[in-house]
Structure formats: C-alpha cells, structure tokens
Amino acid sequence: MHLNYNAGVPAFFYFLGKKHEIAGNIRYFMLSSFSYVVICDKINKRYPTTGEWLDYGAIVCAIVCILFHPFSISFLGFVEIITVFTAIYGMLITYKKTGNSWGAIFAFCFIWNAL
Numbered sequence: 097m098h099l100n101y102n103a104g105v106p107a108f109f110y111f112l113g114k115k116h117e118i119a120g121n122i123r124y125f126m127l128s129s130f131s132y133v134v135i136c137d138k139i140n141k142r143y144p145t146t147g148e149w150l151d152y153g154a155i156v157c158a159i160v161c162i163l164f165h166p167f168s169i170s171f172l173g174f175v176e177i178i179t180v181f182t183a184i185y186g187m188l189i190t191y192k193k194t195g196n197s198w199g200a201i202f203a204f205c206f207i208w209n210a211l
Contacts, residue, residue, distance in 0.1 A: 129187070129204035132157045133197045136188045154188035183207045 136153030143152045158181045165180070167173045187207065191200035 129201040130197075132161065132184065132188065132204070133191055133200050135160075136191070140192070149189065151185075151189055151192055154185045154192070157188055158184040 139153035161184045
C-alpha cells in the first residue's frame, strides 16, 4: 500500500476509515481461534491420547483450517500449507500444555496476521 502524502486529504483519515475493517478481522480471528480451541478440546475428550505431542484434536483442527482457507497448488502453496498446519497445531498443543485458552486465541491472532 502506497500513500500519497501530497494528496488533499491527509493519510491519517485513510487509516480512520480502516478501523472497521481491522475490528472485523480481530472479531473473525477471535471467533475462529475460540472455535478451534473448543473443537480440539471436544475431540480430545472423546479420543484421548497418551502421547505428549500426539493430539487428535489439534490434527483435525489444523486440517480443517487448511481446507477452509484457500491455497495454491505450487511450491509456495505447499510451503503455506505446512506453515499453517504447524502454526495451528503448535497453538493447540500449547493450549494442551498450559491450559490457557486465551493465550492460544491471541497466539492465533498474531500468528495468522504474521502469515
């Protein structure tokens, strides 16, 4: 995004118009990450695992996340799939280890925006 600072309207007003878009994105990330945490927890209660790093709920949620979000069939698309799977699986494993669902929700918001 390139802003023309010589325009008649200062760039500050451009960012004021974007506040609703930013708030909408934050709501989306909060809702989807909360859903992933709840679904992961339900799957883990139904199908518990004894392994420390194996988590059926996190695997299912990471696969669902990949299927719901668009990706391309190329080398970079494959890298994106691996990155998204690692981010979601890591977020949900962290929730399993710490029990802090809010930490998982905020991690999802920041990791997803970084991707």
